[in-house]
Structures are given as C-alpha cells and as structure tokens.
Amino acid sequence: MNLSLPENKRLRFLRWFDFRSGRLGMIAYILNRVTAIGLVVYLYLHLAVLSILAGGPAQWDAFVQIARSPLFLTLDVILLAGILIHGLNGLRIALTGFGVGVRGQKPLFVAFMLVAAVALIAGALKIFAG
Amino acid sequence: MNHKRSSWAWFWQAVTGIALLLLLGLHTVAHHFVAAGGLRDFQQVIEYLSNPIIVVLEIAFLICVTTHALLGVRSILFDLGLSARTERRITVGLSVVGIVTALYGFWLTYTVIYTGSSSTAFLPK
Amino acid sequence: MALNVTLKIFRYRPNQPARCDTFDVTVPDAANVLDAIEQAWDKHDRDLMFRHACHHASCGTCAVRINGREKLPCIAPVRDYLDGGKPITIEPLRNFPIVGDLVVDVTGLFQRQEATGFVITRPTEDSLDGKRVDHTQCLAPASAAIVPFNRFENCVECGICLSACPTMAADDKFFGPAGLAAIQREVDKTDDPNARARLLDLADDEQGVWRCHSAWECTEACPQNVNPAEAIMDLRKQITARRFKKLFAR
Numbered sequence: 001m002n003l004s005l006p007e008n009k010r011l012r013f014l015r016w017f018d019f020r021s022g023r024l025g026m027i028a029y030i031l032n033r034v035t036a037i038g039l040v041v042y043l044y045l046h047l048a049v050l051s052i053l054a055g056g057p058a059q060w061d062a063f064v065q066i067a068r069s070p071l072f073l074t075l076d077v078i079l080l081a082g083i084l085i086h087g088l089n090g091l092r093i094a095l096t097g098f099g100v101g102v103r104g105q106k107p108l109f110v111a112f113m114l115v116a117a118v119a120l121i122a123g124a125l126k127i128f129a130g
Numbered sequence: 131m132n133h134k135r136s137s138w139a140w141f142w143q144a145v146t147g148i149a150l151l152l153l154l155g156l157h158t159v160a161h162h163f164v165a166a167g168g169l170r171d172f173q174q175v176i177e178y179l180s181n182p183i184i185v186v187l188e189i190a191f192l193i194c195v196t197t198h199a200l201l202g203v204r205s206i207l208f209d210l211g212l213s214a215r216t217e218r219r220i221t222v223g224l225s226v227v228g229i230v231t232a233l234y235g236f237w238l239t240y241t242v243i244y245t246g247s248s249s250t251a252f253l254p255k
Numbered sequence: 256m257a258l259n260v261t262l263k264i265f266r267y268r269p270n271q272p273a274r275c276d277t278f279d280v281t282v283p284d285a286a287n288v289l290d291a292i293e294q295a296w297d298k299h300d301r302d303l304m305f306r307h308a309c310h311h312a313s314c315g316t317c318a319v320r321i322n323g324r325e326k327l328p329c330i331a332p333v334r335d336y337l338d339g340g341k342p343i344t345i346e347p348l349r350n351f352p353i354v355g356d357l358v359v360d361v362t363g364l365f366q367r368q369e370a371t372g373f374v375i376t377r378p379t380e381d382s383l384d385g386k387r388v389d390h391t392q393c394l395a396p397a398s399a400a401i402v403p404f405n406r407f408e409n410c411v412e413c414g415i416c417l418s419a420c421p422t423m424a425a426d427d428k429f430f431g432p433a434g435l436a437a438i439q440r441e442v443d444k445t446d447d448p449n450a451r452a453r454l455l456d457l458a459d460d461e462q463g464v465w466r467c468h469s470a471w472e473c474t475e476a477c478p479q480n481v482n483p484a485e486a487i488m489d490l491r492k493q494i495t496a497r498r499f500k501k502l503f504a505r
Contacts, residue, residue, distance in 0.1 A: 018421070020323055025471025025484075029421065033206065040199045047234065054241045057172035064169050076162065083158070087151055093469045094144040099492030102485050105471060126163055140465040141495065205468075209425035 024106045028089055035086040042079060070128075077124045084119050088112035139201055146198040153191040160184075179243050192235040200224045200231075256284040258333055261342040262295055264303065266356050276300070277342055288328035288336065289317055292345065292357075304356035312478060315413030319357050320346045325415040325476040348418035350427075363427070364414045367434040371441070371457065409479040410436065416473035416483050422466055429466045430458075432473035432483030439486035442493065455497060458490045465491075 019030050052063050066072065092108045095101050101108050160178065161170060170178060179185055204224050208217055259281050267273040278295035289307055296303045307317040312330045319328055322336065322344050336343045351359035416432040417423050423431055435458060442454045458464045467487050474484040 018424075021419070021472060021475070023472065023475050025469070025475065026421070029468055029470035036202050036206070040203055043195060043199050047231065050238055053172070053175065054238060054245070056245060060172040060175070064171050067169050080158075083154065087147075087154070090147045091151060094147055096469060096488050097140070097144060097491045098495060099488055102488045105469075105484075123163075137459055137461045137463070137465050139461065140491075141498075209422065211426040211428075 024109055028092070028109050031085055032089050032093070035082040035089075038082050039086060042082070073127050076127050077120070080123045080127070081116075081120050084116035084123075085113070088116050139204065143198060143201045143205070146194040146201070149190070149194045150198055153187060153194055156187060157191050175242065179239070185239065185243070188239065189236070192239075193232060196228050196231045196235075200228045257281050258284055258286065258337070260291060260333055260337065261340070262291055263342040263344045264292070264295065264357065265344075265346040266303075267347075267353050268355050275344075282333055284334065286333045288321055288326070288331045288333055288343065288345070291333055291343070292328060304354070304358045306358050313411060315411030315415075318348055318413040318415045318418070318478075320344075320348065320418070325418045327413060327415070327478045330478065348414055350418050350420070350423045351414065359414070361412075361414045364412060364417055364431070364433060367431055368412060368437055370430075371434055371437050371454075410481045411479055413478065415476050415478060416481075419472040419476035421470050421472060422468050426466075428462045430460070430463050432467075432487065433481075435464055435467075435490060436481055436483035436486040439490050442490070455490070455494055459494045463490075464494065 017030055017033075019027055049063070052059050089109065089112060092101070092105065092112055095108070096105050165174060179188070204220060207220050212220070259279065262278045262280060263275050264278065265273065266276050278299045280291050280294040280298065282291050282294055289310065292303075292305055293307075296305070305317070305319070307329065308314040309316070310329045312327050315327070317327055317329050318325060320326070321328060321331055323346075325348065328345070333343075345357065347353055347357045347359045348361075351361055351363060354360050410433060412433065414433070416436075420429075420432055422429050438454050438458045442451055442458075445451050445454070460466075464487050467484075469484070471484045474482045477483065
C-alpha cells in the first residue's frame with residue numbers, strides 16, 4: 001500500500017480529489033469543486049435547452065411535457081442538491097474569507113450542510129408533489 | 131509576484147456568489163416551485179417576462195451566473211500548474227466565452243419577449 | 256517494555272524506480288517514530304536517507320508523512336500507530352522535489368520565507384513551575400496596551416503545511432501557507448503604516464492570499480499551532496477592508 005499519489009507533474013492535479021486526509025475542510029473543498037464542475041456543465045446544458053423557447057409555443061410546450069417526467073424530476077433533485085451544497089458551502093468560504101466565522105469553519109460547514117439537507121428534503125417533496 | 135491585475139478574481143467570485151444566493155433562489159423558486167407542474171409552459175414564460183422587474187433580475191442573474199461559473203472554471207484550470215502565458219490565454223478565452231454567453235442570453239430573452247408579444251397579439255381575447 | 260513494529264519506508268534514488276522497503280525494528284515503549292527510523296538505519300540499512308536534528312520539534316527538519324499524514328516523527332509516539340501490527344508507512348513530504356528516500360529539497364520553502372524578508376525568532380515558554388512573568392507586574396501600566404499576538408514564531412519551518420496544501424500540490428506558483436502566515440504575523444506586529452501597506456501589497460496577489468482554496472489542511476497539519484489558514488483569512492479581511500477604504504476615500 002503506497003499512499004503516494006503520482007508526483008508526476010502532469011498528474012498532480014489529481015490531488016484536488018485526495019479526500020484521504022478525511023478532514024472536514026478538505027471534504028468541503030472537494031464537494032465544492034465537484035458540484036462546481038457539475039453546475040457549470042448544467043448551466044450550459046440549460047442555456048442550450050432554453051433555445052427551444054425561440055422555436056415558439058409548440059416546441060417549448062412539447063419539451064415541458066418531457067421535462068415533467070419522473071426521470072427529469074429526479075435530475076432536478078440532484079441539481080437542487082448541487083445548488084444547495086455549493087451555495088451554502090460557498091457562503092461559508094465567502095464569510096471566512098471576509099474574516100467572519102474563521103474559528104468556526106467546521107461547525108459552520110456542518111450547520112450549513114444540515115440546512116442543505118432539510119431544504120433538499122423539502123424541495124424534493126415539492127418537486128415530486130408537483 | 132507579478133499577477134496583481136487578477137487579484138480581484140476571488141473578490142468578484144465572492145460578490146457574484148452572494149448575489150447568486152438571492153438571484154438563483156428567485157430563479158429556482160419562480161420557475162420550478164411556484165409554477166404548476168414544476169415548469170412554466172410557453173404562455174406562462176411570456177407572462178412571467180412581461181414584468182420588467184423580472185426581466186432586469188433575470189438579466190442580472192444571467193450576468194452573475196456566467197461570471198461566477200467562468201471565474202470558477204478559470205480557478206480550476208489554473209490548478210493545472212500552467213505557464214503564465216497559457217494562463218493569460220485562458221483568461222482571454224474565458225472572457226470571450228462569457229461575453230458570447232451573455233449576448234446569447236440577451237438575444238434569447240429579447241426573442242422570447244418579442245415573439246411572445248407578437249404571438250399573443252393574435253390570440254383571441 | 257519494548258515494541259516490535261514494521262516500518263514501510265519509501266525508497267528512491269535519482270534515475271531509479273521508487274519502491275517501498277519494510278524493516279522490522281524493536282524500540283522502547285516510549286519511542287517516537289523518528290527513533291524507529293533511526294533503528295532501521297542503524298540495524299538494517301545504512302543507505303537509508305532521512306533528515307533530523309533536534310529530536311524535540313524545535314528544528315522542523317525531520318517532517319515526513321506517517322500513514323499519509325504530515326507529521327514531525329520526532330514527537331509522534333510509535334504506540335499511536337500500533338494498528339493491529341499493520342506496518343507504519345513513512346513517506347517524504349509532498350510538493351517538494353525528492354532528493355532521496357525521505358529527504359526532500361525544502362529550499363523552495365526557505366526562499367518563500369526569505370522573500371518576505373523576516374527573521375524568525377521564538378518567544379519564551381512557561382517555566383517548569385508553570386509560571387510566566389506578566390509584564391504588567393514589572394513595567395509601567397501604559398505598556399499593558401501591547402497586543403497579545405498569535406505567535407507566528409511557533410513556526411519551525413518544517414514544510415508540513417506546504418506538503419498538506421492541495422493548492423500547493425496543484426501549482427508551484429502559489430506562495431504557500433507558511434509564507435503568508437509570516438506576512439500576517441509581521442502585519443500584526445508593525446506600527447508603521449508604510450510597512451503595513453507594503454506587507455499587505457505583498458500578500459494581495461493572485462498567487463498570494465487569493466490563491467488559497469480554503470481547504471484548511473495547513474492548519475490541520477501544522478505541528479506547532481501556527482494556524483496559517485486563519486492568517487490567510489485575516490489578510491483577506493484586511494486587504495478587502497483597505498480596498499473599500501480606498502474606494503470611498505476617492
């Protein structure tokens with residue numbers, strides 16, 4: 001068992017995702033980055049899909065019917081999870097970066113993630129209830 | 131250390147991020163929680179955009195989310211340990227992507243409002 | 256009582272493939288991991304390369320990774336790693352060029368420290384009877400206004416924070432936690448507004464405080480409670496406050 005990740009310069013970026021330290025700050029950092037990448041991909045997907053609106057009511061309303069299927073609603077819940085995790089963790093980073101709650105960065109993370117969990121459950125119920 | 135000019139990136143990332151908490155909150159609730167069936171149909175989209183305050187907020191949202199997303203992409207790409215020259219190219223490239231994205235958003239909003247108002251003109255009262 | 260432990264030590268020489276060697280050593284019950292490494296060198300392999308000097312966490316020379324985490328092996332008790340007889344893995348610090356085995360070239364760290372222009376000194380600690388002279392007992396009350404600083408002097412320049420930092424791992428251009436903590440310490444210490452401005456200018460750089468991704472690994476790994484992450488956040492706060500002041504002073 002060699003704990004070293006490759007020290008090869010080209011592969012060094014892999015250390016972004018090295019969660020083995022198991023410490024809260026590192027886990028928050030990785031979560032933030034993974035959700036960030038997911039949200040950027042979604043943003044451009046979303047903007048592309050919105051171009052259907054330019055096609056007028058018939059095309060858009062046909063798309064809306066598809067988007068109301070359970071598969072799309074499940075994807076919406078995943079999206080909501082990403083937004084909540086990234087948004088609240090981002091608020092923590094901004095606050096500590098402006099000198100607020102620096103000593104409490106760990107409890108802040110736990111508290112924000114609890115808020116995210118509650119909001120996600122409420123949001124998921126709302127999404128599936130229509 | 132001669133990278134002074136870009137030291138505002140973190141600051142704007144934080145400012146747009148905080149703005150997004152409000153704007154994205156509004157956007158998500160308005161489009162997916164208030165709307166019946168979780169998504170507005172074409173007519174509902176037109177009605178929503180008929181409010182000029184909403185249009186301003188949606189445009190602000192577009193600008194903030196694009197800025198925040200591309201600053202984030204830049205920050206992740208910079209962690210590849212690139213040369214200063216490549217980093218400058220990335221900054222320029224992402225700026226262009228950002229401007230194109232915003233222009234696309236403006237065009238789409240304009241088109242939807244325009245076709246919406248022209249198509250509703252023919253609807254029976 | 257003696258402890259029998261297996262060490263799994265990272266081995267490397269330039270132009271040769273890296274490997275891990277295992278060494279079975281016997282050390283006293285109170286031994287630290289550095290003692291075990293020395294046993295491996297003494298009893299098994301005199302070619303083993305490792306660095307150390309003081310044996311009591313004041314020189315910062317011996318820093319390595321024990322089971323993946325950055326530690327000073329001179330103060331890491333072997334008995335903390337007796338995980339059911341599993342070998343203790345010892346590897347060099349990350350984010351520094353490897354010289355050989357456990358030895359890395361820490362010049363980059365010292366160059367960063369030097370770039371800030373600071374001499375590192377250490378304040379006194381409590382005496383054996385637990386007493387500490389309170390300066391207000393012997394000096395005029397006016398001097399009671401001296402601000403109690405977070406002691407950056409605790410830094411032993413071991414390089415552990417640079418090894419633990421994920422941003423440092425990604426890009427050598429980052430100034431790094433130790434250097435930024437040094438700048439913050441000097442900002443706190445100085446009464447000279449010009450010196451303070453110069454120090455904040457130094458930290459206000461894309462590769463300075465703004466490059467940190469807030470993973471807090473430096474503070475978690477630091478063996479001397481220097482708390483570099485908090486120093487970085489404090490510098491960000493001060494630089495932002497200064498910007499707003501400039502903005503509204505126009």
